[in-house]
Amino acid sequence: MKPRYEEATLLSEEILKNFELTEIPTQNIVLKCLRLARLINDFDSVEWLKNEANGYETSEQGFLTATAWKAAAKSGRRYFIDDPNSKKDKKEKVERAFTDTIAVMEANVNAAKARMEVAYDRNVSLSSHSTFAPSIPPTNASERNSIFKIIQDNTGKIEKVKSRLYQYVFDVNYELKFADITEDIFTRKRNTVDSKLKDICPEAIQKFISVYENLKSDNDEDWANAVHTCRRIIKEVADSLYSPSENLIELPGGKKLKIGEDQYINRLIQYIESKSTSDKFASIVGSHLKFIGERLDGVHEAANKGTHAEVTLEEAERYIIYTYLVLGDILSL
Numbered sequence: 001m002k003p004r005y006e007e008a009t010l011l012s013e014e015i016l017k018n019f020e021l022t023e024i025p026t027q028n029i030v031l032k033c034l035r036l037a038r039l040i041n042d043f044d045s046v047e048w049l050k051n052e053a054n055g056y057e058t059s060e061q062g063f064l065t066a067t068a069w070k071a072a073a074k075s076g077r078r079y080f081i082d083d084p085n086s087k088k089d090k091k092e093k094v095e096r097a098f099t100d101t102i103a104v105m106e107a108n109v110n111a112a113k114a115r116m117e118v119a120y121d122r123n124v125s126l127s128s129h130s131t132f133a134p135s136i137p138p139t140n141a142s143e144r145n146s147i148f149k150i151i152q153d154n155t156g157k158i159e160k161v162k163s164r165l166y167q168y169v170f171d172v173n174y175e176l177k178f179a180d181i182t183e184d185i186f187t188r189k190r191n192t193v194d195s196k197l198k199d200i201c202p203e204a205i206q207k208f209i210s211v212y213e214n215l216k217s218d219n220d221e222d223w224a225n226a227v228h229t230c231r232r233i234i235k236e237v238a239d240s241l242y243s244p245s246e247n248l249i250e251l252p253g254g255k256k257l258k259i260g261e262d263q264y265i266n267r268l269i270q271y272i273e274s275k276s277t278s279d280k281f282a283s284i285v286g287s288h289l290k291f292i293g294e295r296l297d298g299v300h301e302a303a304n305k306g307t308h309a310e311v312t313l314e315e316a317e318r319y320i321i322y323t324y325l326v327l328g329d330i331l332s333l
Contacts, residue, residue: 008039012173019166027103048074056099072097076160105154112150119143189328196331200240204233223316230323231296238264242271265293275333285329292322
């Protein structure tokens with residue numbers, strides 16, 4: 001997918017330049033916007049831009065289809081007028097949409113401009129020996145006003161649609177660049193964690209591969225399995241860094257802390273506190289570790305009881321990222 005997103009980023013930059021420098025006709029820009037939507041698998045926008053590129057679909061009765069009506073709203077094509085069928089003193093408003101394609105409206109503007117060039121008033125020379133003033137030929141002012149209205153109306157509609165197209169491309173460009181920055185940051189963190197895991201817990205690398213495979217599934221049980229695997233990875237790291245013990249640790253205040261086989265979070269927190277020279281760092285990482293540990297344990301316990309813990313794909317992805325970030329902090333000590 002990365003080459004597609006790289007192409008999409010470059011294309012979005014190119015389209016913004018086309019808009020800002022008025023380099024090509026807007027209809028050509030619409031087609032480039034359609035390709036951009038296809039590259040990023042934005043299927044809703046593909047349907048919208050297909051209407052913009054190919055014309056708005058109508059039903060057998062001559063009304064816009066539901067998809068076309070929705071697309072008209074996204075393009076800023078819908079507007080309100082007084083209901084011509086209303087018999088009330090105060091007219092009710094009804095919503096309509098203009099449906100000419102950008103190509104048609106641009107052609108209307110170009111044709112009107114050509115007409116305007118020949119609609120000027122001819123120079124007239126009048127002379128007469130009559131005592132009556134000669135009649136002055138009528139001007140083309142009325143025609144020019146009519147042509148101007150065509151230009152103004154079509155240009156206004158084009159600019160409405162252009163503003164929506166520009167905003168769409170601008171937003172996509174921003175999201176692609178932000179995602180790229182975020183991905184670079186996470187990739188560096190992941191590479192650091194993977195490198196250190198190879199030394200202390202090489203089996204964890206293979207488990208992370210299993211996690212990624214589960215995320216490709218459409219089955220929520222596989223997403224839950226990805227979360228289970230994150231728990232096993234953290235536990236294996238705990239076993240490598242701070243072995244379990246049946247002995248209890250006495251905390252300040254006299255409280256006893258278990259650090260047995262199942263208390264892997266407690267063991268990691270003890271490891272952090274023993275290695276970190278910053279109480280604040282230990283506190284922050286410890287709180288993050290407790291949070292993710294409680295959630296992972298909850299999913300694990302539900303599975304042990306034979307019940308199904310509901311895990312969404314977004315949630316599974318979030319805990320995988322949390323796992324990497326927490327392990328990165330721990331392994332940096």
